[in-house]
Amino acid sequence: MSVQLDARPPATPAARRTARPGRAFRLSRLDEKYSPYLYIAPFFLLFGVFGAYPLAYTFWVSLHDWDLLGAEHPFVGAENYSRLLADADFWHSVVNTLGIFVISTVPQLLAALWLASLLNRRLRARTTWRMAVLVPNVTSTAAVAIVFGVLFGRQFGMINWLLDLVGVGAIDWKANRFASWVAISAMVDWRWTGYNALIFLAAMQAIPGDLYESSAIDGASRTRQFWSITVPLLKPTIIFAVIVSTIGGLQLFTEPRLFHSGTNPIRGGPLRESQTMTMYMFENAFAPHYNFGYGSAVAWLLFALIAIVAAINVVVLRRLGGTDRPARARRVRKERSR
Amino acid sequence: MNRLWSASRLTYAALAASALLSIFPIYWMFVVASRSSDAMGQVPPPVTPGGNLGANIARLFSNTDAYFLTGLINSAIVAVTVTVSVVFFSTLAGFAFAKLRFRGRNALLLVIIATMMVPTQLGVIPLYLLMTKLNWNDRLPAVIVPALVTGFGVFMMRQYAGQAVSTELIEAARMDGCGTARVYWNVVLPALRPAAAVLGLLTFMTTWNDFLWPYAVLNDPENPTVQLSLRALSDGYYQDMSQVFTGTAIATLPLLLVFVLFGRQIIGGIMEGAVKA
Numbered sequence: 001m002s003v004q005l006d007a008r009p010p011a012t013p014a015a016r017r018t019a020r021p022g023r024a025f026r027l028s029r030l031d032e033k034y035s036p037y038l039y040i041a042p043f044f045l046l047f048g049v050f051g052a053y054p055l056a057y058t059f060w061v062s063l064h065d066w067d068l069l070g071a072e073h074p075f076v077g078a079e080n081y082s083r084l085l086a087d088a089d090f091w092h093s094v095v096n097t098l099g100i101f102v103i104s105t106v107p108q109l110l111a112a113l114w115l116a117s118l119l120n121r122r123l124r125a126r127t128t129w130r131m132a133v134l135v136p137n138v139t140s141t142a143a144v145a146i147v148f149g150v151l152f153g154r155q156f157g158m159i160n161w162l163l164d165l166v167g168v169g170a171i172d173w174k175a176n177r178f179a180s181w182v183a184i185s186a187m188v189d190w191r192w193t194g195y196n197a198l199i200f201l202a203a204m205q206a207i208p209g210d211l212y213e214s215s216a217i218d219g220a221s222r223t224r225q226f227w228s229i230t231v232p233l234l235k236p237t238i239i240f241a242v243i244v245s246t247i248g249g250l251q252l253f254t255e256p257r258l259f260h261s262g263t264n265p266i267r268g269g270p271l272r273e274s275q276t277m278t279m280y281m282f283e284n285a286f287a288p289h290y291n292f293g294y295g296s297a298v299a300w301l302l303f304a305l306i307a308i309v310a311a312i313n314v315v316v317l318r319r320l321g322g323t324d325r326p327a328r329a330r331r332v333r334k335e336r337s338r
Numbered sequence: 339m340n341r342l343w344s345a346s347r348l349t350y351a352a353l354a355a356s357a358l359l360s361i362f363p364i365y366w367m368f369v370v371a372s373r374s375s376d377a378m379g380q381v382p383p384p385v386t387p388g389g390n391l392g393a394n395i396a397r398l399f400s401n402t403d404a405y406f407l408t409g410l411i412n413s414a415i416v417a418v419t420v421t422v423s424v425v426f427f428s429t430l431a432g433f434a435f436a437k438l439r440f441r442g443r444n445a446l447l448l449v450i451i452a453t454m455m456v457p458t459q460l461g462v463i464p465l466y467l468l469m470t471k472l473n474w475n476d477r478l479p480a481v482i483v484p485a486l487v488t489g490f491g492v493f494m495m496r497q498y499a500g501q502a503v504s505t506e507l508i509e510a511a512r513m514d515g516c517g518t519a520r521v522y523w524n525v526v527l528p529a530l531r532p533a534a535a536v537l538g539l540l541t542f543m544t545t546w547n548d549f550l551w552p553y554a555v556l557n558d559p560e561n562p563t564v565q566l567s568l569r570a571l572s573d574g575y576y577q578d579m580s581q582v583f584t585g586t587a588i589a590t591l592p593l594l595l596v597f598v599l600f601g602r603q604i605i606g607g608i609m610e611g612a613v614k615a
Binding site: 024027028031032033035036037039040042043044046047049050051052053054055057058061115118119120121122123124127129130131132133134135136138139140141142143144146147148149150151156158161190194195198199201202222243247251253254257258261262265278281282285286287292295296299300302303306 | 342343344345349352353356357359360361363364366367370378379381382383427428430431433434435438439440443446449450453455456457458459460461462463464465466467468483484486487489492512515517518519522543546547549550553554557565568569571572573577579582583585586587589590593594596597601602604605608609610
């Protein structure tokens with residue numbers, strides 16, 4: 001037995017070529033060498049065909065005049081892109097996407113941080129609280145978008161009723177551009193704040209307790225501890241959450257699409273008040289236009305935008321409240337102890 | 339655990355307010371679903387359940403635009419198939435990445451991590467063209483097959499297999515003459531069960547929820563997923579809100595059920611994934 005074990009590691013082709021006794025042994029050697037590839041092959045095959053290839057091919061399609069009915073789709077180079085850059089509706093959707101992204105992500109992550117700090121205490125019924133804040137995340141996005149569409153209704157919506165109670169006039173949430181951004185952001189935040197809070201909570205629990213103890217001995221207040229210890233140590237997690245929010249947030253589709261109903265809801269309101277870039281891609285690539293080339297160009301510009309915004313986020317977050325904070329705290333501590 | 343700050347009344351008040359905000363829209367969905375269609379115009383808006391749920395359900399299932407029952411069945415077929423497949427292929431590949439040695443392992447793992455960062459939703463147009471070529475438009479394989487594997491699943495199972503599956507046990511099984519396939523089935527899969535269950539739950543919920551791709555490729559109104567039935571209801575000119583809300587409530591119910599039964603595991607899975615990421 002042990003001899004066999006010792007013989008295993010040098011799995012060089014030379015070793016394999018020398019005649020080894022036993023067919024079973026040769027078979028198990030083959031099994032060991034090739035079965036890993038067999039086990040990972042399904043992922044790479046399926047992802048290659050249905051994930052990577054379509055994404056790359058989108059770029060190829062975007063260089064053509066390609067629609068559903070045309071028998072031919074001639075190569076047009078960058079024409080789709082130059083048309084797109086001069087397309088006011090496209091830029092409108094870019095501004096909508098970025099606007100909704102900013103007013104949903106920033107409050108969401110701050111609220112999640114706060115909620116995580118609440119959950120990170122000695123609580124009774126811990127799991128129940130966690131489930132309560134996570135439940136929005138497990139609901140059907142389409143269902144929730146429809147419900148929020150009604151809550152934010154102009155005439156009979158509950159939000160306007162509440163606003164009326166406190167003396168604020170009714171807001172036309174679906175036909176006012178900024179108001180529709182706020183309503184859609186509320187929907188996104190409702191869904192994702194609790195989820196991000198649990199992610200932050202997990203990271204908070206991984207912070208060693210003696211950091212807090214020693215800073216408490218130095219007389220640091222809890223607020224001070226939160227901003228000088230918790231937040232800097234959470235930075236990798238925060239960056240991760242921001243990247244995920246960027247990738248998801250800039251592709252926003254279901255919420256704005258189902259927030260609107262009636263005629264042409266894919267436009268996101270009568271004057272495209274909250275049409276996101278993904279909706280604009282959809283409107284051009286599928287019903288009613290079926291202009292695949294033009295839609296693909298939208299997809300690639302959105303891809304570029306995601307990459308740019310994600311990169312900016314990483315750079316800004318790395319600098320913001322950077323690594324100098326704990327260092328400064330240490331320095332202060334040293335000076336005090338002197 | 340004594341380093342944790344104690345929770346004051348204010349903490350509980352703030353948490354209760356957050357919980358109320360979280361739960362209210364869902365609760366209200368069920369309220370409207372149980373009332374008659376004039377509930378919409380009432381001032382103040384009703385916040386207690388009514389007795390009209392049965393009638394609303396009957397109207398919903400006989401609605402000739404929504405194909406709600408077909409939608410439910412289709413969504414169940416799609417979500418169950420995708421879940422079984424994702425769990426199977428992810429545990430298999432995760433096992434290979436965590437416990438087997440092969441050339442190119444680290445590079446291939448990096449590729450998998452990279453796929454998690456790629457917005458594949460942007461590939462819907464060629465995917466649509468591909469489905470047209472395969473003649474899968476308007477048919478369920480179009481929404482099932484592209485979802486059969488996820489990079490997230492492989493990565494999650496790889497991380498878990500690294501710590502949960504003992505290498506000694508694998509070696510011992512090998513000594514007894516097990517091939518890698520039997521090692522996977524008899525040793526690895528049982529050890530991965532808790533994480534595989536979480537992956538299954540998350541996959542089921544994501545798939546049940548999926549909207550954009552089914553919306554693009556399933557254009558036949560008679561063969562929708564349940565989310566597309568909701569779209570048909572919501573875009574309908576009649577806007578019978580108690581009926582629409584009955585639809586949203588029923589479409590949400592399986593997810594809530596899963597969450598109530600397995601919430602603890604789901605939370606554990608999300609939080610463990612966060613620390614490792």
